[in-house]
Each structure stands twice: as structure tokens, then as C-alpha cells.
Amino acid sequence: MTHPDGNGITVAQAMRDVGLDSAQIASAARDVTDIVAYLELHIEQGPCLEQENLALGVVTAINGARRLNCRFVGEAGHAGTVPMTHRKDALAAAAEWMVFIEHATREQDPQLVATVGTLSCAPGAVNVIPGEVNLSLDVRGPQDNPLESLLSTLLTQAEAIALRRGLTFESNEYYRIAATACDAQLQQALSHAVETVQGRSVSLPSGAGHDAIAIAERWPVGMLFVRNERGISHHPAEAVKTDDIAPAVQVF
Numbered sequence: 001m002t003h004p005d006g007n008g009i010t011v012a013q014a015m016r017d018v019g020l021d022s023a024q025i026a027s028a029a030r031d032v033t034d035i036v037a038y039l040e041l042h043i044e045q046g047p048c049l050e051q052e053n054l055a056l057g058v059v060t061a062i063n064g065a066r067r068l069n070c071r072f073v074g075e076a077g078h079a080g081t082v083p084m085t086h087r088k089d090a091l092a093a094a095a096e097w098m099v100f101i102e103h104a105t106r107e108q109d110p111q112l113v114a115t116v117g118t119l120s121c122a123p124g125a126v127n128v129i130p131g132e133v134n135l136s137l138d139v140r141g142p143q144d145n146p147l148e149s150l151l152s153t154l155l156t157q158a159e160a161i162a163l164r165r166g167l168t169f170e171s172n173e174y175y176r177i178a179a180t181a182c183d184a185q186l187q188q189a190l191s192h193a194v195e196t197v198q199g200r201s202v203s204l205p206s207g208a209g210h211d212a213i214a215i216a217e218r219w220p221v222g223m224l225f226v227r228n229e230r231g232i233s234h235h236p237a238e239a240v241k242t243d244d245i246a247p248a249v250q251v252f
Contacts, residue, residue: 032216037186038215040223043240045208046213047231055244057249058190059223061142062206062213063113064179065150068115068137070158074167076123076131088166091121091130097158101137105159107151111205112141117168137171142205144179170233182214193251194224210232224248 004010044050049057074088098116105114115138121130123181137154141147155171162169187203193200212221226248229239244250 007121007212020149028212032218033063033134035219037183037220037222037249038212039186039190039251040212040221040252041211042210042225043204043206043228043233043238044204044225045206045228045231045233047058047095048204048226049225050229050231054200055227055241055247056198057196057202057204057227058187058194059182059206059225060187060203060209061182062223063140063208064144064147065138065140065175065177065209066173067175068171068173070135070137070169070171070233072133072135072158072162072167072169074131074165075129077129079129087129088131089166090133093161093165093167093169094121094133094135096120096161097154098135100161101154104153105139105150108153109141109146111143111208112146112150113138114139114150116153140207142179142181147179177209177213180214180216180221182222183220186220190222190224190251195243195248197250218239224251 002010002012015022044057049055072090072093074090074093076213077087101116105112116135117138118134118136119133121133125129139151139154141150158169158171161167191201191203199238206223206225210223212223215221226240226244229237229241232238
């Protein structure tokens with residue numbers, strides 16, 4: 001409510017701009033007894049069901065996530081005159097760390113994922129050794145403890161790389177959301193229904209966030225995934241088969 005967006009506007013201000021009063025939000029709360037549970041039907045946004053040749057899957061948990069802005073600071077220098085042994089190349093350090101991120105995440109847990117999605121280096125000239133690199137880190141997983149363990153491993157390694165190369169490393173976590181487990185009884189009921197409809201059921205976590213995360217603060221939540229072509233989502237090529245939607249409706 002009080003944290004501004006990139007344009008300096010808070011949620012409270014945005015609400016005022018359209019004639020709403022943020023102080024009255026509590027009065028809109030639904031009584032817990034009004035709702036028994038929450039079920040969400042969603043495309044998988046991933047390739048697992050397609051690989052299993054199944055239309056439907058039961059979601060076990062919605063991944064928790066951590067997002068960080070990270071920075072390696074070394075020393076800019078002339079690309080032609082500074083010997084390789086004397087360099088403090090921030091981009092080389094970042095590259096080494098990125099390869100480690102990929103390897104360590106694969107090794108630690110098949111359900112954990114880590115992504116470097118943005119990278120910028122300064123001064124940014126073809127004939128200058130990069131003196132500073134800024135990069136993002138997005139780490140996700142269906143359980144908080146393994147997620148925290150992985151993040152700790154990655155940040156410790158970044159500091160070790162910087163120390164060995166004579167650089168500095170810093171990170172700032174700007175987004176955190178806990179993993180949300182789907183209700184055990186709803187998972188069991190969905191699995192039974194999926195077995196009845198398609199012969200067998202498979203369980204899998206959701207790597208993307210969903211509305212169910214917010215609802216889970218007050219009610220039991222369950223999710224059913226529907227296979228989508230190549231797991232493509234948020235893209236014009238996103239596609240799901242009508243023949244997969246019919247059994248999903250049957251399961252519900």
C-alpha cells in the first residue's frame with residue numbers, strides 16, 4: 001500500500017485517483033465461512049504434462065520466489081594495454097557466477113530454478129574492460145527451506161568469485177514470496193478425479209505465481225493444470241486443445 005511503483009505512485013494513491021478509499025478495504029472482507037475452498041484451473045505454462053503425454057495434472061504447491069538485484073564492481077581498463085593477469089573484469093566474474101548458478105541449481109534439486117534475466121555492463125565499450133556489471137537473480141522452488149539453501153549457496157559463491165578476482169559483490173533482495181502448499185485434501189480429491197477421468201494422475205509444482213497464493217491466506221486452495229503446447233505462455237503462440245479442456249471440466 002505504501003511502497004511506490006516506478007512512477008512514484010502508491011496503491012493508495014492509485015485507488016484515490018479512481019474514487020476509492022484504501023482505508024475502507026477491510027470492510028470488503030468476505031466471511032471465512034462463506035467459502036469452503038478455492039479451486040483454480042490453469043494451463044501448466046510448462047512442458048511436463050506434454051512430456052508425460054497427459055492432459056491433466058494436480059498441483060502440489062505454488063513456488064516461492066526471491067528476486068535480487070546484484071552487482072560486481074571491478075576496474076575498467078584499456079582492452080589493449082592491461083595484461084590478462086592484472087585485470088579486474090566484472091563481466092568475466094558475472095559470467096563465471098552465471099555458469100555456477102546454472103550448474104548448482106541443477107545439482108541441488110530438480111524442482112528448483114534460478115534465472116539471470118537482466119545484465120548490463122559499464123562502461124559498455126568494445127575496447128574497455130567492464131568495470132561494473134549489474135544483473136538480476138530470480139530463484140524459485142516449491143519449498144522455502146531448499147530455496148533459502150540454494151540462494152545462500154549462490155550468494156556465497158558470488159562473494160568467493162569476487163574475492164578471488166579482486167572485485168566486490170553486493171546484492172539487494174527486492175521481492176520475496178513464500179511457497180504456497182496446496183491443501184492436502186483437495187490434492188487427494190483432485191488426484192482421485194483425475195485418475196477416474198484420464199486413467200492416471202501426476203502431481204507437480206507450479207513454477208509461476210497464481211491468484212491462489214492470495215486466497216490461501218484464508219481458505220484451502222487446490223489447482224489443476226491443463227497441458228499446453230510446448231509450455232508456451234504469455235505469448236501469441238500459447239495454445240491449449242479443446243479435447244484437454246473437456247476432461248478438466250469433468251474433473252472439477
